[in-house]
Amino acid sequence: MNRLSCYVRDRLQRRLFLWFGVAILLSGVAFSIVMLLVSAPGGPAWAREMGRARAFLGARFGEVWHDDRARESLARAIADDLDVSVTLRDPNGAAFQAFGHGCGRRAWTLDAPAVREGHRLGVVSICAERTRTGGLLRWFAPLVAAGMILWALSGTVARRLSRPLEELARVAGEIGRGNYGARARMGRHVHGEAVVLSMAMNEMAARIERQMSDQRELLAAVSHELRTPLARIRLLTELTRDGVNAQKNLDELDREVFEIDALVGDLLAQSRLDFTALAKEQLDPVETGLRALDRAGVGAEALVVEGKPEPVLAEPTLFARALANLLDNAKKHGGGVVALRITALADAVVFEVEDAGRGLEPGEERRIFEPFYRRPDEKAREQGSLGLGLSLVSRIAEAHGGRARAANREEGGARIGLELPVASRQTA
Structure with missing residues (x-):
């Protein structure tokens, strides 16, 4: 389980691929539930269809109820053609003829009164098995196949979506390791927010690279330039300690310190411009x-x-x-x-x-x-x-x-x- 978790976390592409698969699976389950609910007995559509079938069968059997041969022929044709069981009952509900295979406890049942000219002649009971394995496979197998095809295609989509982010992550890692010359390169097919983000990251890297270069150049120049006033200060200190032109030496020391102070002030101002927001x-x-x-x-x-x-x-x-x-x-x-x-x-x-x-x-x-x-x-x-x-x-x-x-x-x-x-x- 830990190896699977590491595998999933390692790359965004894999995570997208798996989430696409979960989304497709959930969509298929939802579709199946909706289809079962729509086609299940008891719903409004089912009730309407059963009402129409009940009226049709009642009228059709009412026409031939007193003709034994025609009544049997109609019942047998319905039983054979629709693969259902047809039972004919008298007005009291007693069965006197049956056609087709028998039905179990989980069968669907339809009772249609045979009526002619307002008189109830008998009842036609039709039942069919509730489960049809072959029928389920007829729509379930294509649904699973379509889901697998969509999941395979989602792998390509996941690669296209994750490639720009992986490139940005690579560049961010390079910048974090001190390689300020790293730049994000997006393919021609990449558009939208990823391109904007890559441009912002490249501008950030260029600015950091420029700042670091300026800082290095500034540090080198300042280190070189500070040697001269520091050497003068050291010399003036020795001369003052020996008592030679003490007042003049102190004035020179003051000027040298002033120059160093001005240089430090410029350096601090440079730093504030580079690394702090301005409180205007x-x-x-x-x-x-x-x-x-x-x-x-x-x-x-x-x-x-x-x-x-x-x-x-x-x-x-x-x-x-x-x-x-x-x-x-x-x-x-x-x-x-x-x-x-x-x-x-x-x-x-x-x-x-x-x-x-x-x-x-x-x-x-x-x-x-x-x-x-x-x-x-x-x-x-x-x-x-x-x-x-x-x-x-x-x-x-x-x-x-x-x-x-x-x-x-x-x-x-x-x-x-x-x-x-x-x-x-x-x-x-």
């Missing part, structure tokens, strides 16, 4: 911009507001990180912050930081938002840029249904920022 809130663009300027050490006069921007729906910590990265990028690589410009559009709000740098090279409008992108000049590398700040800005914008944008200013320098839809558009 309605934020006032102007108040958010003023707070970002204050934290970056830039005066409030740098804030420029165009139009009447509506509130945006964003995760406060991540959005603050995006604005901080934009301002930090302008200070480090753009010659300083010229303005934080907030522009109201029809259904969006644009946050842009304008700098006083040399602007963007052709094609850099998109490349600056790629992870680990750094300009090929020595100054950017000396400043310890890892190339994550603007990439994180782009990811935060996309996670909020917006986009990052960059362009050169006519006055010189660059304008880099992000565009977010207004809260009323996202909640509608």
Whole structure:
């Protein structure tokens, strides 16, 4: 019994095949019961037919009741042709003639009064055996054969139904074992929910594979980049311990710690985007911009507001990180912050930081938002840029249904920022 249970559980195809067989068997039993109930005596249809037979036999025997030869000939013909027993009785119920084989206790009996011109002449009793084995086999055998054919065909149906699910189970197992390159492949005959599920699973696997690849690449880059500030911190610590330029060394230590803290903040923001749901809130663009300027050490006069921007729906910590990265990028690589410009559009709000740098090279409008992108000049590398700040800005914008944008200013320098839809558009 245990081996049979394991066999059934091993594959969905077998389970479907067995359940199809159970369904066909139950359908056959139900059909047989219905047929027996319909054809059994006592039902409405049976009563109607018996009434018609009783009236016909009573009228027919009433016509020939007083003609002994004709009466016997009619009774014998009915007994022979219908394989039944016919008994003729007088008005008092006494039998005086019988034709055909006798009937047992389980016989069906029909008593038809022989009537002519309203007078009861006698009774014709007809009985037949209730069970006919040959009759049962005549319809039971084809029913069993049809059921076996249907069950055999259900094996093909079970295979077609279970194959997509087995493929999905295989891919899920591969992903669970760390093979994120596994993909579900459906045949041309597969349609409906199985295809939708396979597409969702493939998209999930691709996203996990991309995230894991980004995490590995990020870990390798961060491990490499952390060596430089850590080496500087170690050196500055030794110099401070020796009493050489202690105050200057402490200032340098503070800057190095600040850089590491900023890097850790970017890493945490990356992790929140990858693995947690965003708890968005309605934020006032102007108040958010003023707070970002204050934290970056830039005066409030740098804030420029165009139009009447509506509130945006964003995760406060991540959005603050995006604005901080934009301002930090302008200070480090753009010659300083010229303005934080907030522009109201029809259904969006644009946050842009304008700098006083040399602007963007052709094609850099998109490349600056790629992870680990750094300009090929020595100054950017000396400043310890890892190339994550603007990439994180782009990811935060996309996670909020917006986009990052960059362009050169006519006055010189660059304008880099992000565009977010207004809260009323996202909640509608």
